[in-house]
Amino acid sequence: MSAGDALAERWRQARPPVAGLHLDSAACSRQSFSVIDAAAQHARYEAEVGGYVAAEAAAPALDAGRAAFAALCGMPDAEVVYTTGSLNALDLLLGGWPADRRKVACLPGEYGPNLAVLAAHGFDRQLLPTLGDGRLALDDAAFALEADRPDFVHLTAVASHCGVVQPLPMLARLCGELGLPLVVDAAQALGQVDCAAGADVTYSTSRKWIAGPRGVGVLAVRPELMQRLSPRLAAPEWAPAATVAQQLEFGEANVAARVGFSVALGEYLAYGPEAVRARLAELGSISRSVLADVPGWSVIEEAEEPSAITTLAPVDGADPQAVRDWLLAERRILTTYAGVQRAPLELTGPLLRISPHADTTAADLETFAEALIAATAATAAA
Ligand SMILES: Cc1ncc(COP(=O)(O)O)c(C=O)c1O
Numbered sequence: 398m399s400a401g402d403a404l405a406e407r408w409r410q411a412r413p414p415v416a417g418l419h420l421d422s423a424a425c426s427r428q429s430f431s432v433i434d435a436a437a438q439h440a441r442y443e444a445e446v447g448g449y450v451a452a453e454a455a456a457p458a459l460d461a462g463r464a465a466f467a468a469l470c471g472m473p474d475a476e477v478v479y480t481t482g483s484l485n486a487l488d489l490l491l492g493g494w495p496a497d498r499r500k501v502a503c504l505p506g507e508y509g510p511n512l513a514v515l516a517a518h519g520f521d522r523q524l525l526p527t528l529g530d531g532r533l534a535l536d537d538a539a540f541a542l543e544a545d546r547p548d549f550v551h552l553t554a555v556a557s558h559c560g561v562v563q564p565l566p567m568l569a570r571l572c573g574e575l576g577l578p579l580v581v582d583a584a585q586a587l588g589q590v591d592c593a594a595g596a597d598v599t600y601s602t603s604r605k606w607i608a609g610p611r612g613v614g615v616l617a618v619r620p621e622l623m624q625r626l627s628p629r630l631a632a633p634e635w636a637p638a639a640t641v642a643q644q645l646e647f648g649e650a651n652v653a654a655r656v657g658f659s660v661a662l663g664e665y666l667a668y669g670p671e672a673v674r675a676r677l678a679e680l681g682s683i684s685r686s687v688l689a690d691v692p693g694w695s696v697i698e699e700a701e702e703p704s705a706i707t708t709l710a711p712v713d714g715a716d717p718q719a720v721r722d723w724l725l726a727e728r729r730i731l732t733t734y735a736g737v738q739r740a741p742l743e744l745t746g747p748l749l750r751i752s753p754h755a756d757t758t759a760a761d762l763e764t765f766a767e768a769l770i771a772a773t774a775a776t777a778a779a
Pocket residue numbers: 423424481482483484485508511553555556557582584585601602614
């Protein structure tokens with residue numbers, strides 16, 4: 398058995414059996430028994446001793462999650478705030494952003510809802526130059542950023558609509574040289590690619606490649622920048638003293654889900670980030686090779702792109718929404734319909750996305766390719 402197959406087996410055994418084929422981890426992964434049990438156990442404890450007492454008891458587990466996330470981002474001294482997800486993390490950050498709001502540099506493939514949050518906080522966009530596949534053109538970006546300095550650079554290291562892995566370490570180095578803050582959206586990157594680039598801010602989501610519960614996210618900020626943030630909901634003078642991070646985190650929270658996320662991060666570290674990343678890259682490569690010849694579709698990513706996200710564009714009029722619905726209804730195969738709103742400045746039409754996690758096999762991907770042929774024919778005839 399290869400190392401990838403052994404990891405697949407462990408990942409599969411650790412969670413409930415799947416109903417059909419789950420190729421949708423970029424939306425939401427399958428949690429493990431331990432993660433589900435940890436969250437359930439916390440909820441039981443809340444019922445036994447009271448929610449606030451249980452939260453105090455969970456503090457070390459939550460701190461372990463913060464430390465794991467900071468380490469995975471290469472920001473060991475960062476302060477980490479729990480959020481309800483990635484968008485909430487960006488919103489909290491920008492709500493407290495220190496300087497006059499002027500301009501943010503980002504890629505044309507920026508996630509649509511992020512563009513909306515940036516605009517809502519008063520930032521104009523400066524689009525960074527790209528290569529033909531939407532990947533950052535680093536040298537051109539260096540000239541552009543030097544000539545016209547934004548307040549900060551925002552990089553979505555792996556997008557929602559495409560499996561291209563952006564050159565995060567190189568951009569982090571460039572931003573360091575130019576003295577520009579780098580903010581990284583690692584919603585799709587955390588778990589799939591190495592995020593340890595030491596950005597100024599990294600935020601992410603529990604439910605995707607780390608396979609934690611829904612409704613949890615994290616925001617890691619370097620301490621110097623954290624001190625300069627002014628939380629939108631600042632603690633009133635009469636309240637007990639609170640750090641900036643505590644003020645950002647203030648509010649009601651599903652502590653059980655945060656405990657589950659901490660456990661998921663611990664499990665991910667125990668599997669070995671490199672091993673999981675290698676397995677996911679392997680699955681991306683297998684996906685693209687089995688899908689290369691499916692009539693009516695064109696695979697967007699290069700075969701060897703090191704991510705498990707593969708997107709397919711219809712070339713003969715297939716309808717990604719109808720195909721996604723048919724696959725689920727007729728074959729119990731879960732995929733994603735990706736509409737243009739995911740990357741409104743880059744996408745010209747909707748796509749079909751698959752995003753298998755580590756327990757998917759080559760045979761599963763063959764099954765999907767055959768089902769896609771059937772779905773394309775059935776939905777064209779309908
Ligand atoms: C690249 C990217 N950024 C941000 C988000 C938003 O994450 P959340 O739903 O946790 O707010 C997503 C969700 O799919 C995403 O794919």
